[in-house]
Amino acid sequence: xxxxxxxxxxxxxxxxxxxxxxxxxxxxxxxxxxxxxxxxxxxxxxxxxxxxxxxxxxxxxxxxxxxxxxxxxxxxxxxxxxxxxxxxxxxxxxxxxxxxxxxxxxxxxxxxxxxxxxxxxxxxxxxxxxxxxxxxxxxxxxxxxxxxxxxxxxxxxxxxxxxxxxxxxxxxxxxxxxxxxxxxxxxxxxxxxxxxxxxxxxxxxxxxxxxxxxxxxxxxxxxxxxxxxxxxxxxxxxxxxxxxxxxxxxxxxxxxxxxxxxxxxxxxxxxxxxxxxxxxxxxxxxxxxxxxxxxxxxxxxxxxxxxxxxxxxxxxx
Numbered sequence: 001x002x003x004x005x006x007x008x009x010x011x012x013x014x015x016x017x018x019x020x021x022x023x024x025x026x027x028x029x030x031x032x033x034x035x036x037x038x039x040x041x042x043x044x045x046x047x048x049x050x051x052x053x054x055x056x057x058x059x060x061x062x063x064x065x066x067x068x069x070x071x072x073x074x075x076x077x078x079x080x081x082x083x084x085x086x087x088x089x090x091x092x093x094x095x096x097x098x099x100x101x102x103x104x105x106x107x108x109x110x111x112x113x114x115x116x117x118x119x120x121x122x123x124x125x126x127x128x129x130x131x132x133x134x135x136x137x138x139x140x141x142x143x144x145x146x147x148x149x150x151x152x153x154x155x156x157x158x159x160x161x162x163x164x165x166x167x168x169x170x171x172x173x174x175x176x177x178x179x180x181x182x183x184x185x186x187x188x189x190x191x192x193x194x195x196x197x198x199x200x201x202x203x204x205x206x207x208x209x210x211x212x213x214x215x216x217x218x219x220x221x222x223x224x225x226x227x228x229x230x231x232x233x234x235x236x237x238x239x240x241x242x243x244x245x246x247x248x249x250x251x252x253x254x255x256x257x258x259x260x261x262x263x264x265x266x267x268x269x270x271x272x273x274x275x276x277x278x279x280x281x282x283x284x285x286x287x288x289x290x291x292x293x294x295x296x297x298x299x300x301x302x303x304x305x306x307x308x309x310x311x312x313x314x315x316x317x
Contacts, residue, residue: 001014001015001016001043001044001045001295002014002297003015004277004278004279005079005203005258005276005278006118006148006151006175006176006203006205006279007052007175007176007197007200007201007202008200008203009148009165009175009176009200009201009202009203009276010105011078011117011147011148012046012060013046013047013078013278013279014044014045014046014047014279015204015207015272015279015280015297016040016043016045016049016272016279016280016281016282016285016294016296016297017040017045017049017279017281017282018036018037018040018048018049018062018155018269018281018282018284019048019050019055019176019207019282019283019291020033020048020049020050020051020054020055020060020062021051021059021207022029022066024257024261025156028286030062030066032066032285032286032287033062033063033066033114034066034070035068035286035287036284036286036287037063037067037070037284038070038287038291039284039290039291040095040284040290040294041070041072041077041126043290043291043294045265046076046077046078047076047077047078047079047080047082047265047279047281048063048078048079048080048126049079049081049178049205049207050079050082050107050111050209051120051122051279052081052082052083052084052085052086052103052106052122052207053082053084053085053105053122054155055307057106057107057110060081060107060111061108061110061114062101063079063303064111064112064113065085065112066101067111067112067113068112069121074113078117078118079111079113079117079118079206079268080102080116080117080118081107081111081116081118081119081120082119082120082121082122082178083095083099083103083104083107083119083120083121083122084103084121084122084125085122085137086099086102086103086106088274089276094125094127095121095124095125095128095130095132095136096125096132096133096136097132097133097135097136100115100121100133100136100137100140101136101139101140103284104119104140104145104146105145108145110189113247114144114147115139115144115145115146116145116147117146117147117174118146118147118148118150118176118205119140119141119145119146119148119149119150120149120150120152120176120178121133121135121137121149121150121151121152122152122153123152123153123154123283124151124153124155124158127177129272130158130161130162130165131165131169131218132194133162134162134166134169134172134173134174135163137149137164137169137171137172137174138166138171138172141172141316142172145200148175148176149172149174149175149177150174150175150176150177150178150203150205151174151176151177152177152178152179152206153178153179153180154177155192156192156193156195156196159174159177159194159202160196160199160200162259162265162296163200166280168218168281171317173200174202174223175202175203176202176203176204176205176278177193177196177203177204177205178204178205178206178207178281179193179206179207179275180206180207180208181204181207181208181209181210181271181274181277182208182210182211182267182271183211183215183248183252183267183270183311183315184214184215184245185208185211186249189204189206189276193276198274199245200247200308203278204276204277204278205272205278205279205281206277206279207280207281209267209268209271209281210264210268211240211245211267211269212240212248214241214245214249215242215249215252215263215264215267216228216262216263216264217249217250217253217263217264219241219246220246220250223238223241230273231277244317248314248317249263249315251264251314251315251317252311252314252315254314255307255311255314256309258297258307258310259299259302259307261295261299263294264292264293264296265293265296266283266296266298266299267313268280268296269296269297269299269302269303270303270308270311271299272296272297273300273303273308274295293317
């Protein structure tokens with residue numbers, strides 16, 4: 001495992017990390033979650049991602065119990081959570097000072113931790129002034145509830161505004177963004193965020209490297225009955241499976257075949273070729289998937305300029 005700086009921050013995160021989205025507290029049980037975390041740990045993963053919204057808080061409860069049971073040294077791992085969707089009450093969602101503070105305290109209670117390393121504003125909140133959000137994040141960091149704060153799926157314009165406000169008011173500026181990034185979803189990370197890397201030294205903890213599983217090729221001939229996408233609560237994700245995307249995935253197959261690898265490993269390795277990606281958050285519903293995902297680390301060196309050009313041609317059709 002290699003470790004990359006989180007942008008210009010001193011913190012180092014494993015190139016591949018493990019996220020709790022969809023699975024922990026929902027699709028899989030605690031035993032499987034434990035097995036996946038142990039498998040990732042044995043590969044050198046030091047970053048585990050979570051959010052208050054994942055399985056309505058159950059993902060944090062599961063991760064917290066597993067961490068307590070495993071007894072890993074707290075200094076040896078990095079935990080994140082994201083605040084935005086905390087409940088149905090009028091002040092249980094969004095990025096208000098009240099919800100950010102209370103949501104973080106609730107997340108820490110579920111995780112059974114004194115602090116999280118990374119705290120994200122899970123989405124932009126047009127109903128809350130950015131200055132209010134910046135002040136709340138600064139206070140949480142000054143209190144030691146989090147070490148770094150960042151954004152998720154914010155526009156570059158709003159991130160720059162948050163940074164400017166923080167510096168003008170002598171508050172803690174954001175450090176990182178958690179955007180979707182994969183072979184099928186590139187523009188924001190590669191183009192819109194370009195000024196953030198150069199002006200702010202922003203880091204990224206990217207999610208969905210497999211485009212919700214589309215890039216694995218398992219949906220090329222329809223949705224398997226035993227797949228995650230077949231579950232009732234995944235109906236909204238089914239809209240992502242389009243003929244155009246499937247055509248791209250089929251064209252990428254020959255590149256994977258030439259490298260004697262899987263399409264999933266190719267997709268993950270491709271994300272790591274971007275120097276502005278601090279870590280790729282992977283997901284797994286069983287330990288074997290963790291081992292398979294980690295094999296992508298050995299593939300990165302094989303993605304030569306010639307191979308990358310082949311990939312671009314496949315994407316372009």
